[in-house]
Each structure stands twice: as structure tokens, then as C-alpha cells.
Amino acid sequence: MTTIVKENExxxxxxxxxxxxxxxxNAFVSLSxxxxxxxxxxxxxxxxxxxxxxVKTAYIKGLxxxxxxxxxxxxxxxxxxxxxxxxxxxxxxxxxGKLETVLLxxxxxxxxxxxxAGAIAAKYLANKNIKEVGIIGAxxxxxxxxxxxxxxxxxxxxxxxxxxxxxxxxxxxxxxxxINCNFINCKNPKEVTEKSDMLITTTPSSAPLIQYEWIHKxxxxxxxxxxxxxxxxxxxxxxxxxxxxxxDRQSQTSILGELHHALKxxxxxxxxxxxxxxxxxxxxxxxxxxEDQITVCDLTGTGVQDTAIARxxxxxxxxxxLGLQLD
Amino acid sequence: MTTIVKENExxxxxxxxxxxxxxxxNAFVSLSxxxxxxxxxxxxxxxxxxxxxxVKTAYIKGLxxxxxxxxxxxxxxxxxxxxxxxxxxxxxxxxxGKLETVLLxxxxxxxxxxxxAGAIAAKYLANKNIKEVGIIGAxxxxxxxxxxxxxxxxxxxxxxxxxxxxxxxxxxxxxxxxINCNFINCKNPKEVTEKSDMLITTTPSSAPLIQYEWIHKxxxxxxxxxxxxxxxxxxxxxxxxxxxxxxDRQSQTSILGELHHALKxxxxxxxxxxxxxxxxxxxxxxxxxxEDQITVCDLTGTGVQDTAIARxxxxxxxxxxLGLQLD
Numbered sequence: 001m002t003t004i005v006k007e008n009e010x011x012x013x014x015x016x017x018x019x020x021x022x023x024x025x026n027a028f029v030s031l032s033x034x035x036x037x038x039x040x041x042x043x044x045x046x047x048x049x050x051x052x053x054x055v056k057t058a059y060i061k062g063l064x065x066x067x068x069x070x071x072x073x074x075x076x077x078x079x080x081x082x083x084x085x086x087x088x089x090x091x092x093x094x095x096x097g098k099l100e101t102v103l104l105x106x107x108x109x110x111x112x113x114x115x116x117a118g119a120i121a122a123k124y125l126a127n128k129n130i131k132e133v134g135i136i137g138a139x140x141x142x143x144x145x146x147x148x149x150x151x152x153x154x155x156x157x158x159x160x161x162x163x164x165x166x167x168x169x170x171x172x173x174x175x176x177x178x179i180n181c182n183f184i185n186c187k188n189p190k191e192v193t194e195k196s197d198m199l200i201t202t203t204p205s206s207a208p209l210i211q212y213e214w215i216h217k218x219x220x221x222x223x224x225x226x227x228x229x230x231x232x233x234x235x236x237x238x239x240x241x242x243x244x245x246x247x248d249r250q251s252q253t254s255i256l257g258e259l260h261h262a263l264k265x266x267x268x269x270x271x272x273x274x275x276x277x278x279x280x281x282x283x284x285x286x287x288x289x290x291e292d293q294i295t296v297c298d299l300t301g302t303g304v305q306d307t308a309i310a311r312x313x314x315x316x317x318x319x320x321x322l323g324l325q326l327d
Numbered sequence: 328m329t330t331i332v333k334e335n336e337x338x339x340x341x342x343x344x345x346x347x348x349x350x351x352x353n354a355f356v357s358l359s360x361x362x363x364x365x366x367x368x369x370x371x372x373x374x375x376x377x378x379x380x381x382v383k384t385a386y387i388k389g390l391x392x393x394x395x396x397x398x399x400x401x402x403x404x405x406x407x408x409x410x411x412x413x414x415x416x417x418x419x420x421x422x423x424g425k426l427e428t429v430l431l432x433x434x435x436x437x438x439x440x441x442x443x444a445g446a447i448a449a450k451y452l453a454n455k456n457i458k459e460v461g462i463i464g465a466x467x468x469x470x471x472x473x474x475x476x477x478x479x480x481x482x483x484x485x486x487x488x489x490x491x492x493x494x495x496x497x498x499x500x501x502x503x504x505x506i507n508c509n510f511i512n513c514k515n516p517k518e519v520t521e522k523s524d525m526l527i528t529t530t531p532s533s534a535p536l537i538q539y540e541w542i543h544k545x546x547x548x549x550x551x552x553x554x555x556x557x558x559x560x561x562x563x564x565x566x567x568x569x570x571x572x573x574x575d576r577q578s579q580t581s582i583l584g585e586l587h588h589a590l591k592x593x594x595x596x597x598x599x600x601x602x603x604x605x606x607x608x609x610x611x612x613x614x615x616x617x618e619d620q621i622t623v624c625d626l627t628g629t630g631v632q633d634t635a636i637a638r639x640x641x642x643x644x645x646x647x648x649l650g651l652q653l654d
Contacts, residue, residue: 004429037373040369041369042366042382044364044386046386051424053419055369059373068380068382070426072424077424082425086424088426090397092380092397096378096404097379097412098409099433104329104653
């Protein structure tokens, strides 16, 4: 028997909330403690259609199921009225390998666990009293990262920069109805960076948008846009010179994240072992050490997050009597 | 909208047949001609439960969809009355990345495309007039490989060896009702090898079962059991000394197949470029050159086969008005 849960059912009962924070935190801790097996990402590029597909998975020891997650990004889709991203998650029994559940989430759960990872990064790395937040990009994650951030911090001003100024306007119109902050649409990322206590970069840029010269004491940056070899949002000198660089998984960020570009430019040593987000959560002593520190969290997205969110979504869907059982 | 096709629906309309041979042949040809993009396999091992999960995919240029396939092997399952293998395939649009179809095949389509690959190997590599066939192993593929072989060759005698003699008996009881041959259950693999014109090895053995000393002129071996680093059915000297070694995909067999062990033992050079099955099919001059040649085909299972069989199964299911459409 396999249970199929549809996107509208998942959206009905699973939303960004404080409940999910410890679930994703535990996933990161299991990873950094060596209690998870997470193989390298399977990636397929379809260049002629400007598309990419990732498959991620991770087995967290002790759990009775694990997720296999496909997520897609096809960047010509908006021109035909479709969202760029999509996906599906499966839960598989860790005991028998049996397919137990298909979550037809269309990428929704990936969006959600990514936003919660951003909130976790802010919780442990951003100063407690941040007031001014900067957002780079105006897509889905630009919105969700801010909504999730509100679970752990209380900013009063949000500055946004998007390559297309009108998209910034649209973003503000939409998000300001949900979040009680002062929103400012900026003409350049320099202004956003210089005036922010915390910066969230959410673009698929392939050249740095944030320059080293703009960063300042006390700033925390969560860079979550880069999840492929060619993607790069931060000037690599930021990685080299920040006080604390934290990877979601160093073996991934060194290939797919901001760290990759700092390594390629020989600005950091290949042998350097950086702190991972799970270590920061687990020890509570490896995060920010003073209000002045400049911190960076590099998020590429991990299979343990997928296993954690898929199990959570399935549990909630079952509690709500949702899903279709097929024999 | 996503279409869900159940296992019993797939089994109702898709079976081993001659129709599937050109479909899988075309897939191999696309691979060897560089018309497919096939990333490395994603593999997750769950050692404490004697289980493994593979994810395979391949995009074949020009096609409007590609498959992502999960297959599992959990070898403690029979002790609780479950089959060892399982799986699911889904079809994704090559234009938009959208999930189009979920084939809840439970591993059936993997079994089928694997058996057809064996038939293709025999079609191009085994002598035309083979009479005596040897089967090593008594599992699902031991049966399906023989059934598929009958599509392309007419043997009269089948010798089988299984580690458990009783399983060999059971195999003969079951298969002899479907295939009109003389079946002989043998006490050792030596007898099977020495008396066969063609040998099919189908076990998950981690030490060679077939010794170099037993092979002889004219023999064709299809080794399809090894699909993981530790698996090994053939004495590596067979790979070193046979007249023609053919890989389904050399980049896979050098890691997961019989070739892997010959490389590890330094019996063949890392730089040697071997023939691939797609080349043999495409050129029709790269296969067996004389009746005396000893040939080996090393099958590890490829994503292009999955894309081909999943598209075929979906097409047939739609023609039969099967499947459930979910919005």
C-alpha cells in the first residue's frame, strides 16, 4: 500500500511555523554528529531548456523512513505562465526499502524547509536585536525567508533589491500585507548591504552581487541562492575574511555553494575544516561570539532537511485524515 | 496534473516481449552516441538492515520526458515474507521539469528492462545456434533472463546452479512450465559453465563464482548480478583474457561491475577504452567476430533503460485507459 498526498492537501496543513524549527534543527544535528548517511546529490542539467533537476536523500539513523526528493528548476517556465520550480518527495521504509508515501508537493516542502533553515541560521548567528534586514532577490525564497525570519527575530525595516525594480515593488506589495515592517525598494545591492544588520541573498546569480567592501561589523549574511557549481552571490573575499563561516554541509558548499568560489580563487585552503550548522545548533558555543562579528551561513540544501520535512508533512497529513491509499 | 499508474495496471499491459527489444536498443545507442545525459547513480546503503537504494536517471535528447527511478534491494525481506527488491519510476517533462507520471511499479519495470538488456546482449554477442544455456542463481532475474533469451535464441538445455540446491529445484519447477527445454539442476557452477554455450550470472555474490579455468571457446557470458562496488561474479582473469568485453556503460562497470574487479587487480589498464553495448547494436560490426570467440557482457543497469521503459509503460497504460489522474 502506498499513500499519495496531493499538493493542496499538504498546503492545507503544513505551513511555516515555529513547530518546524526543532524538526529541521534535529536534522542538521544528526548530520554533523555523523548520525546520518547523506550521499552526494544526483544532478541532471537540461541546458537546451534552461532546466536542472536535483535528487537528494538522507537516512537519519533510528528513523523508520527516509525521503528521496526530486526538485526541478526550469527557468524558462515563467515565460509560459508556469512556476520555475517543482518537485516531489517519497518516503521509503528504512527496514524494507518499500515505497510508503508519495508527497506530490510540487516543490512546496523544499521551499518550506529551505526557509526554516534560514530562520535557524538567523537564530544562532544573527545578533539578537537586529532591526534592519536586507533581502536580495524577489522570488519565492525572498518572501519565505523573511516570513520564517519573523519566527526568530523582530526587524522593523526591510530593504530589498531585485534586478528588476518592478519585481521589488510587487514583492513589497505582497509581503507588506503579511509582515508589519517598513519596506524600502532599493536601486542597488550596495545600499541594502550597507544599511542592514542581516542580509539574505536568494538569487540564482552566477556572479557576485555583494561586494566585500560593503560589509560591516555585526552583519550576518545568509546566502541561500547558490546550489550549483556556477552560482555565486557573494564576493569570495567575504568568505575569506568574515569572522565565522558556517556551511550547511561543507562537502556540498565546497562544490555548490559560496565556499566553492573562495576555494576556486585560492582564498581559502582546501584543507580548512569549517563549522557546520548542525555543530552550531548542537554545541551552542560555535555560533556568534560577539556583536561585532561578521558571520556568513552558506545554505545549499541538504537531504536530511528533506527527510525531516517529508516525515513531518506525512505525519500531519495522516492526523488530518488526508491522502489517498493505493494498493 | 499527475498520472498515477499502479503496479497491477502496469503488469496487466506490459510484459517481456519482442516489442521492447528495439526500445531498449535505441536507449543504449543514444547513450553510446552521446545523445543522452546520464549522471552518476545516487546510492544509499543502509547496512544495519542489509539494504541499498539506487536512484538512476537519464535524459535522452529529443524526447519530451525522462525517468527518475528509485530501486531498492533489502536482502532481509524474504525472512519476513517480502520480496527483496522494490522501486518506483516517475516521468518528468524535459521542457518544464514538471512531474507528469508516477509509475508505482514496485521494481517490475526494472526487472523487465534488465531482462531485455540480457536478450540484447545475447542477440549481438552469443553464437546464433546455442543449444546449452547455463544460469547461475535462482532469483527473479534467473527466471526473467531466460524468458527474455527465448525471444532471440532457441536453446534446448538449461543448466542451473544455485547456492541452495532446493532453490534450483523450485526454479526448474516454475520455469519449466513456461519454457520448453530440458532443465538440469547442477551441484556446482563448474559443470554449468563447462557444458554451456552461453552463461548468465544473476547473483549478488561478492566473490567470483565462475573461474577462468572453466571457460572455453565460443562461450558468451552475460554477467548481470554485479551492480555495486563489492559485487563480483566472474574471476577477473575472464575479463582480462576474453576476446571481447562489452560494458553497458564503461563509466559504471569500472566502478560497479565485473570490470571494477579486473581494474582493482591491475589485470586491465585504467586507460583502456572498451566497447559499449550501444556501439555493438549501432555498428553491427563490433560484436562477435567468429564462433570461437569468448565474449562477456557486463550489465550494471543504466538510466537510459529506465527512461525508455518508463515512457513505453506509460504509453501502453494510456492506450489501455489505465492510471489515475490527480490534480
